[in-house]
Amino acid sequence: MGQIINGKEVAFKLKESIKEFVNERREKNLKIPKIASILVGNDGGSIYYMEAQEKVATSLGVEFLKIKINEDASDEEVIKEIHKLNMDNNIQGIILQLPLPSNFDEKKIIKEISVEKDIDCLTFESQGKLYMGEPNFLPCTPNSVVTLIKSLNVDITGKNVVVLGRSNIVGKPVAQLLLNENATVTICHSKTKNLKEVCKAADILVVAIGKPKFIDESYVNSNAIVIDVGTSRFEGKITGDVDFDKVIDNCSLLTPVPGGVGALTTTLLINNACEALKKHEY
Numbered sequence: 577m578g579q580i581i582n583g584k585e586v587a588f589k590l591k592e593s594i595k596e597f598v599n600e601r602r603e604k605n606l607k608i609p610k611i612a613s614i615l616v617g618n619d620g621g622s623i624y625y626m627e628a629q630e631k632v633a634t635s636l637g638v639e640f641l642k643i644k645i646n647e648d649a650s651d652e653e654v655i656k657e658i659h660k661l662n663m664d665n666n667i668q669g670i671i672l673q674l675p676l677p678s679n680f681d682e683k684k685i686i687k688e689i690s691v692e693k694d695i696d697c698l699t700f701e702s703q704g705k706l707y708m709g710e711p712n713f714l715p716c717t718p719n720s721v722v723t724l725i726k727s728l729n730v731d732i733t734g735k736n737v738v739v740l741g742r743s744n745i746v747g748k749p750v751a752q753l754l755l756n757e758n759a760t761v762t763i764c765h766s767k768t769k770n771l772k773e774v775c776k777a778a779d780i781l782v783v784a785i786g787k788p789k790f791i792d793e794s795y796v797n798s799n800a801i802v803i804d805v806g807t808s809r810f811e812g813k814i815t816g817d818v819d820f821d822k823v824i825d826n827c828s829l830l831t832p833v834p835g836g837v838g839a840l841t842t843t844l845l846i847n848n849a850c851e852a853l854k855k856h857e858y
């Protein structure tokens with residue numbers, strides 16, 4: 577039987593180190609990391625993520641400023657708010673909750689976030705730096721995948737990694753981060769031929785397709801490490817792309833959903849704000 581990779585345990589260790597960093601600064605009367613989160617409109621998912629991020633940040637002593645903007649505001653009003661935050665020396669990280677309501681020009685607005693404060697790695701500039709191998713911040717979900725694999729003390733070098741999914745926010749950056757770790761990476765998508773065979777050959781299989789329970793035991797080999805990024809609502813529950821019950825007995829290690837990749841992403845986001853403070857004493 578395969579083992580479960582515990583994202584909460586890995587997050588716990590990182591949380592302890594963030595708390596220590598913040599407490600030390602507080603004792604020395606130094607600046608405390610502060611994140612600003614912009615919510616435009618009333619998207620339920622965005623409100624949920626913003627509140628979850630606030631809860632984790634404040635529990636670690638990191639300040640969290642919420643900025644709410646009405647759905648009927650203009651692009652310029654959102655941009656003005658971003659410019660204010662870019663100039664504010666007390667803010668190390670800016671999060672823009674996505675998606676924006678459809679009346680906003682998302683690309684135009686994202687572009688205005690200062691790359692130095694883009695802890696969610698949203699801007700073209702941040703992404704360009706990532707692909708040039710000089711990232712300012714690592715994007716949190718892809719970084720969560722790599723951090724979980726590294727927590728297993730697995731040498732990624734030369735491993736045959738298959739990433740299922742090629743989105744800009746998960747598949748492509750995960751593949752890039754794993755390439756940076758010297759893995760041999762194959763990216764698969766909805767047009768990939770012989771998907772089962774390709775997946776089955778993987779030492780490490782990362783699945784990010786948003787199709788609940790899509791991957792069963794026929795896609796994995798018994799030595800594989802399987803990382804499930806999927807978070808779909810299925811029969812009233814948050815469910816991964818991997819059919820956990822079918823795969824756990826037929827692989828080496830597997831992340832659960834929830835409690836795997838997602839359990840670490842917010843902590844990595846907050847850690848990025850701490851890294852920003854270390855890099856620049858704003």
Ligand code: NAP
Pocket residue numbers: 717740741742743744745746747764765766767768771784785786787805806807808837838841
């Ligand atoms: P997305 O933008 O919808 O991309 C899905 C990708 O999967 C596409 O590249 C698509 O291929 C591919 N795909 C879809 N069906 C496929 C199939 N049957 N066979 C092979 N490939 C298939 O999704 P996303 O934003 O990357 O998110 C993926 C999942 O991760 C979702 O469940 C999302 O909720 C979750 N997620 C989790 C976290 C977290 O922190 N845990 C964060 C972000 C996202 P094509 O390109 O050919 O269409």
